[in-house]
Amino acid sequence: MARTQLFLASTLYGIATLAAAVDAGSLPAADRRVLVVSNNAGVPETHQPASQAPGFAALRGRFDDVVSWNEAIHPMHPSGWSPRADDIPLWERYFRQLWLLGDDDLELVVESIQVPPALSFVQVFTGAPITVYADGLMSYGPTRNKIGLLVDTRIDRLLHLDLVPGLTPLLLSEHGVPSQVVPTGQFAKVLAEVAEAAGDAGGDDLDALPEGAALLLGQYLSALDILTAAEEEELHLAMVRGAAALGHRHIVFKPHPTAPAEWTAPLVAEAERLGAELTVLNTPVIAEAVYQRARPALVVGCFSTALLTASVLYGIPVARTGTRLLLERLSPYQNSNRMPVTLVHALLPDVSDAAAVRDWAPPTAEAVARDVEPLARAVGFCMQARAYPHLREEAAAWLAAHLNAATLPYFKRRRLTSLGLPGGVPAKLAFVPRNPTVRRVARRARALKKALG
């Protein structure tokens, strides 16, 4: 029987990862490969899907067909739609007819399996084996939600990029899913093709950028209510100041694709004040295409995965800013961005510390395994303690030995206390959160405080 692989992707970066996996033979052979593109923008009707992003043409050839998930489930939103359990046979019939899948044996390759659209997608095709591929740094974090036994028992592997050599992903490890690296060289080759194809994509000319500039990667965290607009502007200003203090006279700012355009004026002014020239790069291409074509001398960002690709794939010096604030702000503690922020904070130098940026070298795999992996596992345990009970002892031991002023920001006292871990409220008071009388009094006190405003 014919074997068909269905790939669900929402970003060009994700499709490039898939292309590299196909090229490298990381996936089983298939008779037909269908790329299912999901546009997860808040308002997909007004935003380009990844299949129309500049550079996609270079990837198109890996797939026999490209179809749209949004069109298939119109007018529902990919993040909002999931099939009713009893309707699943109808949906499977519908999708098989729509995409001419016949009775083919299916194999599913998806990202972010914990939530729709990926979760809905795999639920529709009952019984098909699943490969999960990781979107950036989140693969090193724990699985956010329960996926359900009908899904988690049929995951064959986790494909991920080796963005932090020496670190093993936590994602899906609780289900015994083995992780497998998509070869870095293969991924770099695919990105080079994307950069080449993106050349005539419209937007600003990448080749006209000054050679050896500092490239600043803009964030749009205020849209997610993680930062205020003022804090976000301050974060971007800190990037400009740091780059200027490092002696950069040419600064290129790549705004977050969905951020409003008018936010860049204060940055231009600040750069000018510091004697540097800031160019705003308005282009829809991915950051990696800019690395490839414009060869910046420094990349500064907050916690973008693109910081790690700059370092690992292109050997470009990198620096971070704002991660300390984000460690504090991310809420709840299990927020999936926590692991990316944790890793960037732990691995990269702060842009305001010029000496640290100059002296920085990517940590070796041995150093990562020794210093970063235990931290990541302790944070991961604190994020999803129930899913990873086997990590408790390890986390407790690490915290007992390493919790200090430098590492405390990665954790929250309240969380350490509720998990009964070192660093929480002392053990002799540990009964407090569990004692019903104490809780009742605390609840009353809180209610009273609220009532008094």
Next chain:
Amino acid sequence: MRRAFSSPVVHVPFTGASAHGKAPAGKGPYGESVVKLSVIVPFFNVQAFVPDALRSLRANTRADFEFLLMDDGSTDRTPQLLEEGVRSLPGARVIHRDHTGVAALRNAGIDAAKGTYLTFMDGDDWMAPGYLPQLVRAMEELDVDFLRTDHVQCTGSTRNVIRAPHGRRGTRLDPRSAILPADRPSLVDYPYSWAGAYHRRIVEQGLVHMPAHLRTAEDRPWIWRLHREARSCAVVGLLGIYYRRGVASSLTQIGDERQLDFVRSFDQVIAELAGDPDEERFLPKAVRTYCAIIAHHLDNIDRFEPALARKLKARSAAALGRLPSKVLTEALDSMDLERSVKVRRLRRRLSRGDGDGPPDVPDPRRAPGSAPNASNDPEAPDDLDAPDASGPTASGPTDGTVVA
């Protein structure tokens, strides 16, 4: 023909590029260019949503379409965003006005519009790529005075398909007969101006203009008049309008004095029925809807400050007193018990002569701030097509039609 319009919008891939110029610009007998469709888009302090709104219009341009971007004296960045956006939206112009409220703003747009057909979109909503050409095709092929269409309601990434409450699609209907029956939702309970299109000939009769003195529920007298006086209408199943629900600035979210205008609004509906040849048949419908709206407000009374809540009760009670007693009794008898009880209580209060009486003692069983969620409310406009809607399910206040 019916089939063409009963299917959902064919999803035209978003290209980012404008389709401008694909349709030849029509020329009038004197060589002037003829505008086929005018799209009136009111904006008031909706800066966060302007980019999406304009991008969606950009994916709907045609050489014979015009876009009137109406700014209602916004005090945020809306005016600048419109000025920036208009440059890349062919056929668009911005009209800045002092703040007047959405009804007067729409009227100004109607007066400025040149199109053979008119339609509306709110500045915090958006449309599917290629929706407007489909809307125009439906108008051309059905040749009706006005068109009603279904829409998609969006609350974050949760979406609901909201149907115009009439089963027949893609065929000419008599707008007057679509007002009834009284005891079920009908097209007058679907008052969203942006869910439809309007022919120039009824614009000229003044049927598309809105009562500008009302600050909310202005679409009630509007839809009633439209259905009473226009000659033909049709319903189509296009799912091209995306209505953003749960927006903080939306008028329905706040217990504002403006909300009380629903009384003036329904008084106008009732007053305008006088002399209508079908007055006797229509009155029960209007009265029932009125009662349903009053019940809706009573259900959600906790969102009002106490003083305003008293005012709401007093005005509602007085309104009930003005209604023809027999029709009112019949309407209440036909409503479900839970809702009618509340309205009856008000009515009795009036008969005791304390319609403007002493302040109410707040109901101790209901803590402040625990207002029932409007979305669970049988009167909420969102539940128009609830499968078992047996009541009149008249819409609550003009959720969605007001950008406030």
